[in-house]
Amino acid sequence: MYNDTFFHTLQHLKSTEAYRHFLEFSRSAGHFPLADFQNEKIEVWCSNDYLGMGQNQQVIDDFKASISRFGAGSGGSRNISGNTTAHVALEKRLADLYQRESALVFNNGYLANTESLSVLIGLFDNIKVYSDELNHRSIIEGLKKSKVEKYIFKHNDLKHLEIGLSLEPFERPKIIVFESIYSMDGDLAPVEEIVRLAKKYNALTFIDETHSFGVLGERGLGLVEALHVRDVDFIQGGFGKAIGTSGGFIVGDRDAVDCIRSLAPGFIFTTSLPPALLHATLTSINQVVASPERRNRLFQNVRHLKGALRRQNIDFIDAESHILPIIIPGLARIKAVSDQLLKQFKIYVQPINYPSVPRGQERFRVTVTPDHSIEQIERFAAALKNTLDLA
Structure with missing residues (x-):
């Protein structure tokens, strides 16, 4: 009886697209935004450590x-x-x-x-x-x-x-x-x-x-x-x-x-x-x-990321903050984009789906930090464009 309840609850979550998948990786102090994933280095583009102070x-x-x-x-x-x-x-x-x-x-x-x-x-x-x-x-x-x-x-x-x-x-x-x-x-x-x-x-x-x-x-x-x-x-x-x-x-x-x-x-x-x-x-x-130094560098990178996305013709919510949402409707599509970014380009950005956002409003919640380089920002925008075109 008890196990049946657990099983059917999980089946319901999976059938309604509410089941959450967690990516396991290791942060690496001094190397952010790089992290260790399956013996490889990946770039993290969805961290809440907005200023990188966790590795200060x-x-x-x-x-x-x-x-x-x-x-x-x-x-x-x-x-x-x-x-x-x-x-x-x-x-x-x-x-x-x-x-x-x-x-x-x-x-x-x-x-x-x-x-x-x-x-x-x-x-x-x-x-x-x-x-x-x-x-x-x-x-x-x-x-x-x-x-x-x-x-x-x-x-x-x-x-x-x-x-x-x-x-x-x-x-x-x-x-x-x-x-x-x-x-x-x-x-x-x-x-x-x-x-x-x-x-x-x-x-x-x-x-x-x-x-x-x-x-x-x-x-x-x-x-x-x-x-x-x-x-x-x-x-x-x-x-x-x-x-x-x-x-x-x-x-x-x-x-x-x-x-x-x-x-x-x-x-x-x-x-x-x-x-x-x-x-x-x-x-x-x-x-x-x-010191405002890292805040200033954060918003410099936010502006650069917005410019890079515009040059790639990628739509995003142009809000006033440092958080940059990119709407990619459809759970299957955004998951495919996320998987391909990780597999092909070693870029990790987590899909946000229901119930965090309404169905049909699935998105990446992209967070660039002061530690992302200009080269990494340009590469992220190009990789996202490539992946979106194929998804």
Whole structure:
């Protein structure tokens, strides 16, 4: 009975094109974007390590030194022997950078969203949530945990958002939840306008800066910093993208963040991140904040990649961010293109399909980095053109 259930569930996933295939390879520090795959070198074109900080030598050295000093793990949850000086130092640094009263580190960005949102929403009677229709699954799960009234507004549609806000009394608690960069299309949220509406209709604001933290802004603090917006109530971010390590965080007012710290089960009952990892994370953040060099080189390469794709007559979504989606409809076709790129050209780019995107909107989510050379960019565009023409 049990095995039949497992078998039929997997068969259903495979029949509906929702079964996920994982490519196994090895990252090679100091050689990115090259990686080791079946005793060969391949180029990676879909990494979330946007700035290549995961192979930064100072980050690696500090990680090694911290492991030697503190050991491999934290030893417990934050309230039972796992609240190390590394955790406290990182949270203080984040709060200072954002000029907020408090910060809280989570084991990953997914938890930072689900736990923070579920607690914040649960604190208010009769609160109404306004959520962008393309918000990440972690946001959706956080909202599901509390059975409150939700208004899903059309993606980045300010008029639709304002219609929903205007239907409620000014005094009713409200929170608007949105992302800075939407990772499947690479487009940016109209942050200034959303904050203006929030003030007009007495709503809190919660922004997910996962894909912009480290990349946008004078110091790499995200879209809010880039736009000089100061009135977003809660900012969430992650370390697993541009910072090159792992973990997530939220910043905000002291009492609000303390409520999350005190009430979120996914925070309270989880072994805390290893202190060595957080020392490496702090090193990476400090390097990113101190110098715009790698951000500048990233966007130089983004511009060059867009030019190379145009010269090859390859259509792509020309968004403002560093994420470059290339729509290739049809699961069979995009998988064939991906397989051929890997087999013939040693280029790895992962197909994105349902349920991450709607059927018929399958795509490559291409991410060039500061470490891709001009020659590699030109070769990628030519290889993709060759493969698309044959698929």
